[in-house]
Amino acid sequence: MRIAIDAxxxxxxxxxxxxxxxxxxxxxxxxxxxxxxxxxxxxxxxRHPGTRTLALEICHTPDAIAMDEPPAAALRRKPxxxxxxxxxxxxxxRASALxxxxxxxxxxxxxxxxxxxxxxxxxxxxxxxxxxxxxxxVLLDAGANVExxxxxxxxxAAMGRVFARVALRLAEPRVGLLSIxxxxxxxxxxxxxxxxxxxxxxxxxxxxxxxxVYAGDxxxxxxxxxxxxxxxxxxxxxxxxxxxxxxxxLSQTFSTRVGYLLSRRAxxxxxxxxxxxxxxxxxxxxxxxxxxxxxGRSSPKAVRNAVAMAHRFAAxxxxxxxxxxxxxxx
Amino acid sequence: MRIAIDAxxxxxxxxxxxxxxxxxxxxxxxxxxxxxxxxxxxxxxxRHPGTRTLALEICHTPDAIAMDEPPAAALRRKPxxxxxxxxxxxxxxRASALxxxxxxxxxxxxxxxxxxxxxxxxxxxxxxxxxxxxxxxVLLDAGANVExxxxxxxxxAAMGRVFARVALRLAEPRVGLLSIxxxxxxxxxxxxxxxxxxxxxxxxxxxxxxxxVYAGDxxxxxxxxxxxxxxxxxxxxxxxxxxxxxxxxLSQTFSTRVGYLLSRRAxxxxxxxxxxxxxxxxxxxxxxxxxxxxxGRSSPKAVRNAVAMAHRFAAxxxxxxxxxxxxxxx
Numbered sequence: 001m002r003i004a005i006d007a008x009x010x011x012x013x014x015x016x017x018x019x020x021x022x023x024x025x026x027x028x029x030x031x032x033x034x035x036x037x038x039x040x041x042x043x044x045x046x047r048h049p050g051t052r053t054l055a056l057e058i059c060h061t062p063d064a065i066a067m068d069e070p071p072a073a074a075l076r077r078k079p080x081x082x083x084x085x086x087x088x089x090x091x092x093x094r095a096s097a098l099x100x101x102x103x104x105x106x107x108x109x110x111x112x113x114x115x116x117x118x119x120x121x122x123x124x125x126x127x128x129x130x131x132x133x134x135x136x137x138v139l140l141d142a143g144a145n146v147e148x149x150x151x152x153x154x155x156x157a158a159m160g161r162v163f164a165r166v167a168l169r170l171a172e173p174r175v176g177l178l179s180i181x182x183x184x185x186x187x188x189x190x191x192x193x194x195x196x197x198x199x200x201x202x203x204x205x206x207x208x209x210x211x212x213v214y215a216g217d218x219x220x221x222x223x224x225x226x227x228x229x230x231x232x233x234x235x236x237x238x239x240x241x242x243x244x245x246x247x248x249x250l251s252q253t254f255s256t257r258v259g260y261l262l263s264r265r266a267x268x269x270x271x272x273x274x275x276x277x278x279x280x281x282x283x284x285x286x287x288x289x290x291x292x293x294x295x296g297r298s299s300p301k302a303v304r305n306a307v308a309m310a311h312r313f314a315a316x317x318x319x320x321x322x323x324x325x326x327x328x329x330x
Numbered sequence: 331m332r333i334a335i336d337a338x339x340x341x342x343x344x345x346x347x348x349x350x351x352x353x354x355x356x357x358x359x360x361x362x363x364x365x366x367x368x369x370x371x372x373x374x375x376x377r378h379p380g381t382r383t384l385a386l387e388i389c390h391t392p393d394a395i396a397m398d399e400p401p402a403a404a405l406r407r408k409p410x411x412x413x414x415x416x417x418x419x420x421x422x423x424r425a426s427a428l429x430x431x432x433x434x435x436x437x438x439x440x441x442x443x444x445x446x447x448x449x450x451x452x453x454x455x456x457x458x459x460x461x462x463x464x465x466x467x468v469l470l471d472a473g474a475n476v477e478x479x480x481x482x483x484x485x486x487a488a489m490g491r492v493f494a495r496v497a498l499r500l501a502e503p504r505v506g507l508l509s510i511x512x513x514x515x516x517x518x519x520x521x522x523x524x525x526x527x528x529x530x531x532x533x534x535x536x537x538x539x540x541x542x543v544y545a546g547d548x549x550x551x552x553x554x555x556x557x558x559x560x561x562x563x564x565x566x567x568x569x570x571x572x573x574x575x576x577x578x579x580l581s582q583t584f585s586t587r588v589g590y591l592l593s594r595r596a597x598x599x600x601x602x603x604x605x606x607x608x609x610x611x612x613x614x615x616x617x618x619x620x621x622x623x624x625x626g627r628s629s630p631k632a633v634r635n636a637v638a639m640a641h642r643f644a645a646x647x648x649x650x651x652x653x654x655x656x657x658x659x660x
Binding site for chain 2: 070131132133143146147178180183185187188189191209210211212213214215225226227229230231232233234235236237238239240241242244245
């Protein structure tokens with residue numbers, strides 16, 4: 001199996017991307033198609049001994065889309081952007097999955113354009129794995145679609161169940177609808193109509209209030225991309241603020257400093273449980289190809305885990321399973 | 331000055347409400363109108379010595395709205411509910427401000443019905459104080475209005491500035507619009523149109539991404555009530571989960587347990603900084619009367635702080651200042 005990599009995407013690209021992808025390729029016995037600037041990629045590869053034994057191919061392109069470029073305009077202006085070249089490798093069957101830690105909007109648009117949609121799915125959704133008190137859950141859409149209609153959320157629910165089965169090894173994931181109250185009358189028109197559509201499903205656990213998202217009552221949390229993005233990003237910012245405030249408090253006195261030193265391991269373990277890089281990346285669900293979107297700040301470890309996720313999703317037939325679930329839920 | 335209190339509102343009512351309100355009344359030299367079941371309130375008062383020196387009045391009513399009752403139906407069925415009686419005391423001038431820790435929806439509807447709206451304000455908004463790395467900020471709407479139009483958010487911005495001036499003692503609060511990207515093209519139609527309307531204001535700091543809410547770049551964060559409620563409640567749930575996961579990690583080994591004991595003070599300080607009860611309550615801004623909504627789980631301390639907030643907002647002419655700010659921003 002070969003994975004197509006946007007080698008130029010991400011704050012630390014191409015170094016962090018190449019480093020992480022190489023580790024994954026070696027462990028998985030997978031090949032890589034590295035799309036990007038040939039010399040820059042070759043320079044990174046030269047730092048690694050023994051890459052000759054790996055099935056590596058560089059697809060040269062001088063263009064790349066920056067993290068802060070408006071996606072639609074950038075894609076129009078750069079038909080040979082690295083994310084496009086990587087997406088095309090999946091579209092024409094040369095690779096089985098796509099990974100990019102670059103501009104998320106551009107990745108979503110390029111993947112959508114190159115791969116098209118699975119039958120019965122109107123809009124793609126970004127699925128993310130989140131830690132909860134009872135293990136992990138998945139949430140979608142994390143930001144691919146800002147304005148959603150009820151039938152989109154119903155499709156997200158079906159795709160989220162497949163994602164949870166493959167990523168979390170759950171047999172019968174329970175779906176919750178993110179809202180501001182448990183009662184079916186609570187929430188926006190979108191939420192209330194979606195509730196009505198999901199209600200007949202035996203897997204539907206009802207509305208999940210935001211304060212219970214991390215409690216782990218539902219395995220799949222469904223919402224529109226604006227709400228999902230806000231929910232995740234505010235959590236990310238809050239964990240950073242909590243750490244910084246705690247650190248401030250812990251460095252106040254001698255006893256708290258000693259306390260901190262003694263409990264450092266616990267903090268490291270805790271960090272690991274809330275650290276996105278452990279999960280690697282977020283699948284773009286609904287497009288007719290396996291596509292994993294990495295965090296812009298992806299470290300080599302995050303890239304490694306994301307590429308492993310891409311490999312696993314392709315190997316375990318994610319697309320076929322989504323197709324079947326969508327057909328069954330329709 | 332007298333404050334009208336819904337003595338029956340909240341998970342721990344009437345005990346926590348009476349206990350907290352009495353402490354506030356004593357400190358502030360304020361009178362209280364306690365609306366609710368006479369005997370239950372009298373029983374709580376009898377536990378406190380020296381209440382005779384306080385200006386206390388019990389407004390007896392046998393009806394109260396439970397935390398989980400659908401607000402509109404409950405208000406129709408119970409015209410003499412304690413929240414209504416308390417709101418009426420403000421409407422007819424017998425009290426200068428209202429406090430309830432009861433059913434939030436019922437409080438919003440009762441206050442709206444009894445007090446009406448300030449001129450130029452179409453919808454009320456719940457404003458909350460949040461901790462940031464640089465101090466505090468305010469966020470609104472935290473859940474009074476699920477569906478909002480751009481002009482509502484523009485009014486929220488003006489009211490939020492007054493709230494931040496009075497509650498946080500800021501001279502020129504900067505307003506940020508909650509979105510999923512800093513660029514003005516990012517977000518829902520609602521967010522993009524609101525951005526366009528707010529852009530000419532010298533106090534507008536642009537879009538604030540959710541991950542920067544707790545960084546403290548903006549003093550006033552504006553959003554619709556669905557998004558605001560999700561943002562706050564997910565934060566509340568996350569802090570609880572973080573504490574529980576950290577505690578789990580910290581009780582793993584002897585050294586981390588000792589570390590925890592030594593750093594307990596730091597945790598307590600930290601808890602204090604993220605604890606809603608320190609802020610007391612959330613003003614319902616835009617109604618033509620000072621109204622503070624408490625958390626359903628309000629402790630006596632939270633009630634005390636919320637009643638003190640009500641007193642201060644009334645004493646410092648919050649309503650007049652909102653009226654002036656709305657007129658100036660129109």
